[in-house]
Amino acid sequence: MSAIPRLQHHFEDLPKQAHAAKLGMWLFLGSEALFFAGLFTLYAAYRAHHPEIFRLGVAHNDLVLGTVNTFILVTGSLLVSFAVNALRLGRRTWAILLTLGTALAGVAYLVIKGFEWARHMSEGIFPGGKGSFFVENPEPAWAIFYTAYYGLTGFHVIHVTVGVGILAWTAWWMHRERIGPAAAYKLAIVSLYWHFVDIVWLFLWPLFYLLRNPA
Amino acid sequence: MNGRPTSPVTILGSYGAIYLLVVVNLVLALAGISGTWAVVLAVGIASLQAIVVALFSMELLRSRRSVVVVSVIAPLFVVLLLVLTVVDVYTRQPPPLDIPPIDRTIPSPPP
Numbered sequence: 001m002s003a004i005p006r007l008q009h010h011f012e013d014l015p016k017q018a019h020a021a022k023l024g025m026w027l028f029l030g031s032e033a034l035f036f037a038g039l040f041t042l043y044a045a046y047r048a049h050h051p052e053i054f055r056l057g058v059a060h061n062d063l064v065l066g067t068v069n070t071f072i073l074v075t076g077s078l079l080v081s082f083a084v085n086a087l088r089l090g091r092r093t094w095a096i097l098l099t100l101g102t103a104l105a106g107v108a109y110l111v112i113k114g115f116e117w118a119r120h121m122s123e124g125i126f127p128g129g130k131g132s133f134f135v136e137n138p139e140p141a142w143a144i145f146y147t148a149y150y151g152l153t154g155f156h157v158i159h160v161t162v163g164v165g166i167l168a169w170t171a172w173w174m175h176r177e178r179i180g181p182a183a184a185y186k187l188a189i190v191s192l193y194w195h196f197v198d199i200v201w202l203f204l205w206p207l208f209y210l211l212r213n214p215a
Numbered sequence: 216m217n218g219r220p221t222s223p224v225t226i227l228g229s230y231g232a233i234y235l236l237v238v239v240n241l242v243l244a245l246a247g248i249s250g251t252w253a254v255v256l257a258v259g260i261a262s263l264q265a266i267v268v269a270l271f272s273m274e275l276l277r278s279r280r281s282v283v284v285v286s287v288i289a290p291l292f293v294v295l296l297l298v299l300t301v302v303d304v305y306t307r308q309p310p311p312l313d314i315p316p317i318d319r320t321i322p323s324p325p326p
Contacts, residue, residue, distance in 0.1 A: 041297050044304075077230070191272070199269070203258070212244065
């Protein structure tokens, strides 16, 4: 297999093909931003309406686990930035290792998030306001808070899972020499997706873990 | 987009700034800042981090104008949706998200 990407017939040259791919990913990320905007707006509207219960809900979440996950995702982003650099410089082995490191960071995030969800469920907090917690706390805003929590973090988890899969697939393609320095734009496009996932979490972290102090 | 590699100093510098902002956000929360200012500061710091990631890691500084346009317009629409919705929730009377009390009385059967 050649590491030089095939020029599609409708492009004049590889730089134009690479730019089209990059623009396509940015358009996709723009639509993703609008998708998450709806969920963030839901959170903002209900927080404005039920500030005290949202504050108590945030205080109930585990700040340490949320913060550890923040450092893990930021580190994953750092690694994939170096991976793109390594591939551009022709250091394929380093690019593969750094890309796998990013995927591992994603797996670590998913394990911690799973542990956190399991702890919530052991407390009787299930998606959709189901569980014993909501019998003991019948105020409807509790169900709204945890529905927003599971909804937003759930969609984020889906994105992280997809990202881990794409990163692992890209590392495999680099190993098979189907992506080399001449096609480094493919890894750069994958990194764009991962950085977007990182940005979404940088907003989720304060909204669900930090804004906990009483007025 | 294959382009030239980014300087390792730039990568490390931008991520140093992001880690620092994570710590600042955490310290502000632990310091007990609350109310509207807490929300403004926390979301403001997250926005700064997003801008640093977009400019350096996502290479917006080195991108063509067509890419920059997309990267600016999408967040603008996000902000527009958020601001208009929150302003509506804060200002509309009666409050739009109030759940009306449920009438649980059983209507008496007709004689």
